[in-house]
Structure formats: structure tokens, C-alpha cells
Amino acid sequence: MPILALQNVSKSFGQLKVTQDVSFEVPEGQALGIIGPNGAGKSTLFNLITGNLMSDAGSISFEGRDVTRVPAMQRCFAGIGRSFQIPQPFANLTVFENLLVAAMHGRNASQKAVEQACAEIVEQTELMSVANNAASGLSLLQRKRLEMARALATDPKLLLLDEIAGGLTDAECVALIDTIKSVHARGVTIIWIEHVLHALTSVVERLLVLDFGKVIGIGAPDEIMNRQDVREIYLGIDV
Amino acid sequence: MHTHTPSTPYFVTTQTRASQITMMLAVALIAVLIILPFFAGRVLIQDMFFILTMLVLAQFWNLLAGYGGMVSIGQQAFVGMGAYAMFGGVILAGIDPIPAILLGGLASLIVAVPTAFFAFRLQGPYFAIGTWVIAEVMRLVMAQVKALGGGTGTSLPRSATREMWATEWIAELFDVRNSAARDILTYWLALALAVATIIAIYALLRSKPGLALSAVRDNPEAAKSVGVDAGRMKWFVFLTSAFGTGLAGALIYVQKARISPDAAFSVTDWTAYVLFIVIIGGIGTIEGPIIGVIIFFLLQSLLADYGSWYLFTLGIIGIVVMLFAPRGLWGLITEKTGIQLFPIRRRLSGGPLDTSKY
Structure with a gap:
């Protein structure tokens, strides 16, 4: 049984469809990377998984339990932990x-x-x-x-990391990757949104590509990164 | 990455040296304040009553705004409802004014439920204005209650004030008239309420929900993501604050013995002054309102003869403090000295923190 499963999840802000018919599964213990251009809806997808946003359609299940309408607080109790793209510390x-x-x-x-x-x-x-x-x-x-x-x-079973390596120097990035690897080694399932590709691919076993709120590919990192459409969309390379 | 095993276990401390000294001084101060009526005149007792009740209102507004992040300008709703419920208990049900104070707290707690239901739908400045509007509605409603004097107000019956609990005993003990005995009694009650309020708020802030409260204030979205029930915290703080404000309101009007809707629901007396006290003292600290109320009292005494210049001066001082010392006078003091009289920080010690490395 996958630890997390999304089925046909959609979300719109007014006329803007930020998540369209997204379906994928994450097996327990896996590390999944999510890539996609800015504005592809990656952080929105995280907010839907954590319950900080509620989806308009589709279903989300965690450990086989339907959590589509469950609020953020209870998804945390269930074992979903997250980081925010823009750090949101309790400042005081x-x-x-x-x-x-x-x-x-x-x-x-x-x-x-x-x-x-x-x-x-x-x-x-x-x-x-x-x-x-x-x-x-x-x-x-x-x-x-x-x-x-x-x-x-x-103490999450599923850890969602949102651009945790963005803006860091190479040395800082290496230290952070070590920490993430050791968390992963303990059996924690990880979903990691990242633009710093070398950091991402050194940890994850699978990659998911998101563009305009749609999943355009999911699979082994090498295979995904060699796909022509991914290279065009994501890296802006004309092939 | 560290693979270090701590040589000494970790532990967490909250007390500081200053806080231990504070506790001892506080106990001594409370003892002095309890016996104050034995050597102080009636005017000083009345001044102290004013200071202590304003301190209670300030602590509860600070809990609401400084810790709960809910900037209400409608706390006069709970002062007024508390006071009117006490009057209602005395005039309509024949209860002694002292136990009727509890009725005041309960009444405020009850009206706080629908108030919160509406006000929680509003954010930031809309919440502030919303609470004010609700308070105005309550003032207008109370002005329609003819049994409690309608728009012009009413007084506590002479029989009720004369036979009030414990006043006879106090009058004999101090060899004073009944009215002076009533002042001493209400002063003691104000002292008890102020001490209980500070102890309760301090205990709350050091508890598990207290830490959650700070988290919600700093970042509600992140708080939800780590399992904090932000909604429940808001309700808890709003209702607690209403209950305490209601008790204070009822007590204030036992001492005044005369009530009117305009006075009991006064935004100036029960919210603007309270805001001033908390802001100049230091919002989000227990020490702030204590310092603030002393400064407020001194300013009021100094400027009492200058009419509207008094309010003008308070306004100017408030603005200057907000611009140049946004954390208030206590904020300035802690910044310079690091002193915390009521520490709530949970400091990590032990492990590698004990070595010279950190």
C-alpha cells in the first residue's frame, strides 16, 4: 500500500487552474523529487497534501485513509510533516x-x-x-x-521539503543533503520540491515533473531528465 | 553532521536568578499591600484600587492582543456586561454585591461566545472595529433595560451597600465608617484579583498551551502544520480574557456603586487607557502592564488639572513610544539589561551546550 496517494486532485484560484487532475502514489520509504518551472503549482500541491489548502476535486489518502477533507492539524497528527518554501519560523x-x-x-x-x-x-x-x-x-x-x-x-512518517536548498552555497547544500539522507535512511518517506537538481538527484529515487498544474512525467531521475519535453519545459533547452 | 553522544544529558530551565529574586520580592510586596489599609489613608486606598483594577484589565488585554494576536478595542463590552450583571444580581435577585461579582464574570463569559462567533470571522483591523461595534450594540441594549436605570443609569441600593459582606467586620477592625470599610474591602478584592490574574497568566504562558499560543501569534499557518489547534487557542484566550475583564468590571462598579451605560461601556476608560498602559509598558510581556499602569497613574495625577491636554499628552506619549520603542519601556529595559522578572523562555542546557564549544 502506498503511504500517499493522490487521485485526480484539482485546485483553482478563480479562473487560474493551479492543480489539474493530479494523480500519483508514493510507496512507503521512498524519496520522490518534484521539479517544474516557477508557477507550475508545486507549492500548491504541497499545501493540498498538508491540508493548508483544500482541494476542489479529487481525493488524497494517507496510509490508506482518506484525508481529503481533514484539516492541517490532524494531518500533522497522522504523520505528515512539512517545511515551507519561505521559512515560517515562530519568530519570537x-x-x-x-x-x-x-x-x-x-x-x-x-x-x-x-x-x-x-x-x-x-x-x-x-x-x-x-x-x-x-x-x-x-x-x-x-x-x-x-x-x-x-x-x-x-516525528513525521512523510516529510515534505519545499525548496529547502534554494539560496544556499554549495558547501551549505552538501551539509543539508547529508542531514536529509540520514532522515531518509531512518525510513522516513520524503517528497522534495527543488530547483537545485544535483542536490535533489543525489537523494531521490523518483522524479515527478509538474507543468501548468499537470503531471507530465514521473519515473527514474535519469529517464525523466533525458526526456525531450522535460528538458524543453524545465531547462529551456532547445533540442 | 554530528554523531556526538552527549556526555551529560540535556535539560531545560525556565527560571533565572532575577526571577527567583522577583518571586521573593513579590511575596514581600503582596504582604505589604495586604496590610496597607492599616496605615494608609482612604485616598491612597482608592488610588490603589484604581491601579490594581486597571492592571487586571491591562493584563487581560495583553493576553488577548500581546499573546493571542487579537487586537480588540471592544473590551469595554465585558467591563459593562460584568458591571451590569452584578447590578442585575443585586437589584433584581437581591444577591449581595460581593458574590454578584462572580455573576459579572459569568455574564461576560456568556456574551463572549456570540461575540467571538462574529468577531472571529474578521481579521486584523476589521476584528478591532468589529469588537468595538459589538460593544456599542451592548451599550445601546443595556440603555433599554428600564429595570437597571435605562439610559440614565442607577445606583446600588443603600441597603445592599450598607450590609455588604464583611464591611461591618472591617468597619469595626479599622474603626472607620461603612463607606471607608467598603473601599478597603474592594481594595483587597482588587489586590486578590490582580495577584490571581498575574499568577494565572504566568502559569498559562509556561504551560503547553502557552507555548502554542505564542506559536499561533507568530505564525498561524505554520502552527497548524505542527499540530497546534489554532482555533481552540483563540477561543480559549478570548473567553478567558472576557471572564477576567467581566470580574474586574463588576468589582469596579461595586466600588463606584453607580452605573450608567455610557460610563460602563466607555471605550476611553476601559479600552483606550488600557491600550495605552500595555503599549507604553511593553506589549507581550507580563512586566509591561505593571510598569505601564504605574506610569499611567503618575501621568494622570500630574495632568489631572489640564482637561483635554491630558488626553492629548497621553496620545503623544503613546505615539512616541510606538515609534521609538515599539516593545515599550519594559522592552527597552530587557534589551539593555537582559533581565526577565517573569521568564517564560525554555532554555536548553546540558549536553554539548555545557562544553566550551558553544
């Missing part, structure tokens, strides 16, 4: 408190029960030096790390 809380609130509420546990786990995630995501600093003062890399750390704090 410290890094550690950002994780605490996510762990306590996402896992419905007491502070005592999650303190150690949060501290370990802070360590794993290399945020220990700023653990007690307010999130408002973090650098871009630290904010991206915090996005991932906070999602991990909810």
Missing part, C-alpha cells in the same frame, strides 16, 4: 522552543517527554549554537535548517 520563540511546540503538539506529548528528542534534532540539524536564540535573528541557512528541524520534531 527560540530555535529550541520552535521544536518543542512542534513536538509537544504534533506528537501530543508533555514537554518532559520530548525534550531529549528535540535536543537531539537540534544537534542533528546543526543548530546547537543558536538553540537558545530567537528565530527572528537566524541566517537563511539556519532558517532552512529550522524548517526541517521543526518538521522532524513532529
Whole structure:
């Protein structure tokens, strides 16, 4: 049984169809990459999966359960964790408190029960030096790390990463990939939207291409990247 | 990536040295305030009553706006409803004014439910204006209730104030007249309410829902994504704030013993001043309203004889503080000194944090 399945999911904002008839499945434990030009509807697709937006048509199921109408909060309880493309930290809380609130509420546990786990995630995501600093003062890399750390704090089965490597230097990117790989190695299913292709392909086993809200291809990364239509749409290469 | 195993376990602390000293000083201060009527005159007791009740209103508005992110300018609705419910209990049901204060809190809690139902459909400035409109509607409705004096208002019956709980005992103890005894009683109740309010809000902020509240204020969408029930937090804060404001409103009008719709639902007295107190003191802190109410009282005493210049000056000071010290006076103090009297930060310690590396 796939951990996540979308069937004919559509979403419009007024006249603009941002998600059109999207169907795909993600087997448990897999890492799926999503690529597509800006405005292809990638982040909207994430918002539909997490429940931050509700779809107009189609169905979404998680672990075999229909979650199409389930609100974001309950999808988090079910095991869907996410990062935001533009980091959305709780600015007045410290890094550690950002994780605490996510762990306590996402896992419905007491502070005592999650303190150690949060501290370990802070360590794993290399945020220990700023653990007690307010999130408002973090650098871009630290904010991206915090996005991932906070999602991990909810102990997700499915982790959605939205352009987590965008805007980072190569060295920063390498460190982030290491962290993502180790999360994936623990068996967490990952869906990762990314423009930084080398980062993406070093982790994911499958690629999905989105254009104008439609899935135009899904398959092994090599196979997808060699397709002429993908190269034209995505890389703007005339072949 | 670290593969480091911590040599010492991690632990989390919230207390600071300053907070432990604060607690000791606070206990001493409360003790002094309890025995204050033994050596203070009636005017000081009345001033202290004013300060303490304004502090309660400020703490609840701060909970709502500073922690809950809901900038209401309609809190006078709950002061007024609390006060009128107390009057109703005394005049219509013959209840003693002191237990009738509880009725005030309950009434405000009840009217807060439909208020929230409508106001929560509005965002930002629309929410603020919406709450104000609802408060105006309540004022107009209360002005129609003839049994409670209609538009001109009414007074507590002499019999009710004369025989009010504990006043006789206080009058004997202090050897004062009945009216002075009533001031001492309401002062003690205001002190108890202020202390209970601060303790309750502080306990809330240190609890699991308290952390969720800060998360919702900072980013509601992200809060939902990590499993926080943002809607429930808003309801909880709005209703709690209404209940506390209703209690304070009822208590204020036990002391005043006279009510009218214009006074009880005054946007200036119960919201504008309260906003001023919280903003100059420091929004989103427990310390802020405490400092704010002291400054407000001093300004009011200094400028009492200057009529409209008083409001003008308050406005100017409010604007200057918002422009140059948006986190208020307490914000300036913490920035310079790092002192927190009521710390809520959960600091991570132990593990590699104890080594020189960090």
C-alpha cells in the first residue's frame, strides 16, 4: 500500500487552474523529487497534501485513509510533516522552543517527554549554537535548517521539503543533503520540491515533473531528465 | 553532521536568578499591600484600587492582543456586561454585591461566545472595529433595560451597600465608617484579583498551551502544520480574557456603586487607557502592564488639572513610544539589561551546550 496517494486532485484560484487532475502514489520509504518551472503549482500541491489548502476535486489518502477533507492539524497528527518554501519560523520563540511546540503538539506529548528528542534534532540539524536564540535573528541557512528541524520534531512518517536548498552555497547544500539522507535512511518517506537538481538527484529515487498544474512525467531521475519535453519545459533547452 | 553522544544529558530551565529574586520580592510586596489599609489613608486606598483594577484589565488585554494576536478595542463590552450583571444580581435577585461579582464574570463569559462567533470571522483591523461595534450594540441594549436605570443609569441600593459582606467586620477592625470599610474591602478584592490574574497568566504562558499560543501569534499557518489547534487557542484566550475583564468590571462598579451605560461601556476608560498602559509598558510581556499602569497613574495625577491636554499628552506619549520603542519601556529595559522578572523562555542546557564549544 502506498503511504500517499493522490487521485485526480484539482485546485483553482478563480479562473487560474493551479492543480489539474493530479494523480500519483508514493510507496512507503521512498524519496520522490518534484521539479517544474516557477508557477507550475508545486507549492500548491504541497499545501493540498498538508491540508493548508483544500482541494476542489479529487481525493488524497494517507496510509490508506482518506484525508481529503481533514484539516492541517490532524494531518500533522497522522504523520505528515512539512517545511515551507519561505521559512515560517515562530519568530519570537527560540530555535529550541520552535521544536518543542512542534513536538509537544504534533506528537501530543508533555514537554518532559520530548525534550531529549528535540535536543537531539537540534544537534542533528546543526543548530546547537543558536538553540537558545530567537528565530527572528537566524541566517537563511539556519532558517532552512529550522524548517526541517521543526518538521522532524513532529516525528513525521512523510516529510515534505519545499525548496529547502534554494539560496544556499554549495558547501551549505552538501551539509543539508547529508542531514536529509540520514532522515531518509531512518525510513522516513520524503517528497522534495527543488530547483537545485544535483542536490535533489543525489537523494531521490523518483522524479515527478509538474507543468501548468499537470503531471507530465514521473519515473527514474535519469529517464525523466533525458526526456525531450522535460528538458524543453524545465531547462529551456532547445533540442 | 554530528554523531556526538552527549556526555551529560540535556535539560531545560525556565527560571533565572532575577526571577527567583522577583518571586521573593513579590511575596514581600503582596504582604505589604495586604496590610496597607492599616496605615494608609482612604485616598491612597482608592488610588490603589484604581491601579490594581486597571492592571487586571491591562493584563487581560495583553493576553488577548500581546499573546493571542487579537487586537480588540471592544473590551469595554465585558467591563459593562460584568458591571451590569452584578447590578442585575443585586437589584433584581437581591444577591449581595460581593458574590454578584462572580455573576459579572459569568455574564461576560456568556456574551463572549456570540461575540467571538462574529468577531472571529474578521481579521486584523476589521476584528478591532468589529469588537468595538459589538460593544456599542451592548451599550445601546443595556440603555433599554428600564429595570437597571435605562439610559440614565442607577445606583446600588443603600441597603445592599450598607450590609455588604464583611464591611461591618472591617468597619469595626479599622474603626472607620461603612463607606471607608467598603473601599478597603474592594481594595483587597482588587489586590486578590490582580495577584490571581498575574499568577494565572504566568502559569498559562509556561504551560503547553502557552507555548502554542505564542506559536499561533507568530505564525498561524505554520502552527497548524505542527499540530497546534489554532482555533481552540483563540477561543480559549478570548473567553478567558472576557471572564477576567467581566470580574474586574463588576468589582469596579461595586466600588463606584453607580452605573450608567455610557460610563460602563466607555471605550476611553476601559479600552483606550488600557491600550495605552500595555503599549507604553511593553506589549507581550507580563512586566509591561505593571510598569505601564504605574506610569499611567503618575501621568494622570500630574495632568489631572489640564482637561483635554491630558488626553492629548497621553496620545503623544503613546505615539512616541510606538515609534521609538515599539516593545515599550519594559522592552527597552530587557534589551539593555537582559533581565526577565517573569521568564517564560525554555532554555536548553546540558549536553554539548555545557562544553566550551558553544
